[in-house]
Amino acid sequence: MVWWAVGSRMRWWPLGLVLSGLLACSTPLEPARRESARPAPRPQAVAVAPAPVVAPPASAAQPAFTTPVAPQSSVPSAAAPAVAPGTAAPYGPAVAARFPDPLVNFRTPAFQPGRTSFTSNAEVQSLLRALVRDGRPGGSTVTLLSLGSSQSGVPLEALLFTRAADPQPAALVQSGRPTVLLIGQQHGDEPASSEAMLAIAQDLAHGRLEPLLERINVIVMPRANPDGASENRRVTASGIDVNRDHLLLKTPEAQALALLTRAYRPMVVLDAHEYTAVGRFLDKFGTLQRFDALVQYAMTANLPEFVTRASEEWFRRPLVAGWKAQGLSSEWYYTTSTDLADKKLSMGGVQPDTGRNVNGLKNAVSLLIETRGVGLGRLHFARRVHTHIVAANTVLQSTAERADDLTKLRAYVDNEVSSMACLGEAVIQAAATPSEYNLVMLDPQTGEDRTLSVAWDSALELRALKTRARPCGYWLSQSEANAVTRLRLLGVVVQQIDELGEMRGEIYRETARELGQRADVRGSIADSGGVLKLQVQTVPALLDVPAGSYYVPLDQSLANLAIAALEPDTQNGYVANRIIGSVDALARVMARPDVKMTAVP
Ligand SMILES: [Zn+2]
Known part of the structure; x- marks a missing residue:
């Protein structure tokens, strides 16, 4: 069994020193540059038409970034208020007194005087359009990004804030300014996350964070799951x-979200959530959860080490300090399964399925922030929103301060990942490390701290459960256009083979299969259909590769994402999830191929 440490080695080398040595980037931050005398920008909107993933790649893989669509002047018809959150107080005044409201006011819909419901989807759409129309940041533009519709037809939208003259994705990626992506409410019952993102969008649109935009671009997607x-x-x-x-x-x-990250390649992603403060924790431990904020960055197999170090030293530590300065407490993110007999706590999962881990494998600093809010209705809502706003402001500030370093980090890591093709080992399956942890919780009657020693699966140290030689790439049968479309949506480079050729590689031989469910540290994942749990052997082979079949090279910056999707004996792989028909449609290519190929658009 192979072990490696995500966290422990960071004590040895301060990241700044390591990076400046490795990347020869010892120059200090340039003084902020102000571009004056620019004409006042006009609001713009960019429609980003999502590709239906079931369609063949020729027509579907290339999303259309058409310019500019005038923002709708009419507001969507008002829907019912999002929620009637009149939840009874889940605990008494002694506990509530631990969480006083902050001395701040918000101007988002849910904080209108007398309001008891959360911000509705119609109000979110209306507010985003108003910010495009009325936003007056000095020298910046506000652009509405249309990313398709939810399953029930609600627009999925984000705002882009930038000082770049050309807000088109390719131009922004070329500009050298890091883009930060802020995501709210992937989970619909976590409302403080979207309310905070709306407040941040207001601050950006009204110029209150304008100095930051001299160094970074910001995309805010306040409500990722409106349904x-x-x-x-x-x-x-x-x-x-x-x-x-x-x-x-x-x-x-x-x-x-895949379209957004593929187009703008954010270097930093903040994914805002809320966690259960009472519920199954009270059932299991007789306690309430106390931390205003829980935080974790990407922790999954094959994650580049420097992404981890940057996440820890440039982001998590400032986050903890930023919360502390505001009187807010924080801890590593943890959760527990829905099985009440299981008393173990786990840090966030290590599978390549969450936004946190997938964006990490896209070589971004990828941060999960959770406030104590699920099941609390409107209780402490201002404090929860404030906690997210402090986090987002800290992340924007850290990105601006580290803009040059992050740009160098991205270039270095992209190149490093690409250069590993055909070399060494890749981790196919990893797991967290069982340990113990002293965790502070709250007495549900007195509100006093209670420290419990708990069984704790640490994602800071990953165990490699299964490794394989890292191939040069993967071959895919011409039947696998659906898989190719999804890989392209993730940003993975795929080549189509022009004429019959040969590749030296390995085929998979299936040795066992059973039906199962995807699972994570909470238990079974809410999913559609089960997965195939396969066991395979690899067998050396000379592959005849016909014209029209595909090659996914690993000498690309998203190689680790391709490995996560294509190795067949993992619960998140495309074979296990029946996106790829069988292991016969897939092979590992172990020598760089000499076959004529054309990139799939
Ligand atoms: Zn969540």
Whole structure:
């Protein structure tokens, strides 16, 4: 069994020193540059038409980024308020006193005087359009990004804030300014996350964060799962958990976020959620959960080490300090299964399914932030929103301060991942490490701290359960256009073979199969259909590759994402999830091929 440490080695080398040595980037941050005398920008909107993943790649893989569509002046017809959150107080005044309201006011819909419901989907759409129309940031533009529709037809939308003259994705990626993506409410019953993103969007649109935009671009997608929000439920309309769908891309909601990250290649992603403070924790431990914020960055197999270090040193530590300065407490993200007999706590999962981990495999600093809110209705809502706003402001500030370093980090990591093709080992399956942890919780009557020693699966140290030689690439049968479309949506480079050729590689031989369910640290994943749990052997082979079949090279920056999708004996792989028909449609290519190929658009 191979072990490696995500966290422990960070104590040895300060990241700044390591990066400046490795990347020869010891120059200090340039003074902020102000571009004056620019004409006042006009609001713009960009329609990003999502590709239906079931269609063949020739017509579907290339999303259309057409310019500019005038923002709709008419507001969508008002729907019912999102939720009637008149939840009875889940605990008494002694506990509530631990969480006083912050001395801040918000101007988002849910904070209108006397309001008891959360912000509706119609109000979100209306607010985003108003910010495009009325936003007056000095020298910046506000652009509405249309990313398709939810399963029930609600627009999936984001706002882009930038000072770049050309807000088109390719131009922004070329500009060298890091783009930060802020995501709210992938889970519909976690309302503080979207309310905070709306407040941040207001601040950006009204110029209150303008100095930051001199160094970074910001995309805010306040409500990633509007169907869940309108029903106050975690999952999307089909019952699929969008935040376990970022590799498989079954839902239009996950496809929308994939399009966004493919187009703008954010270097930093903040994914805002809320966690259960009472519920099954009270049943299991007789306690309430106390931390204002839980935080975790990407922790999954094959994640580049420097992404981990940057996440820890440039982002998590400032986040903890930022919360502390505001009197807010924080801890590593943890959760527990829905099985009441299981008293183990686990850090967030290590599978390549969540936005946190998939964006990490896209070589972004990818942060999960959770506030204590699920099941609390409107209780402490201002404090929960404030906690997310402090986090987002800290992340924007850290990105601006590290803009040059992040740009160098991205270039370095992209190149490093690409250069590993055909070399060494790749981890096929990893697991968290069982340990113990002293965790502070709350007495449900007195509200006093209670420290419990708990069984704790640490994702800071991953165990490699299964490894294989890292191939040069993967061959896919011409029948696998559906898989190719999804890989392209993720941004993975795919080549189509022009004429019959040969490749040296390995085929998979299936040795066992059973039907199962995808599972994570919470238990079974809300999903559509089960998965094939396969066992395979690899067998050396000379492959005849016909014209029209595909090659997925691993000398590309998203190689680790391709491995996560294509190795067949993992629960999130495309074979296990029947996106690829069988292991016979797939092979590992172990020597760089000499075959004529054309990139799939
Ligand atoms: Zn969540």
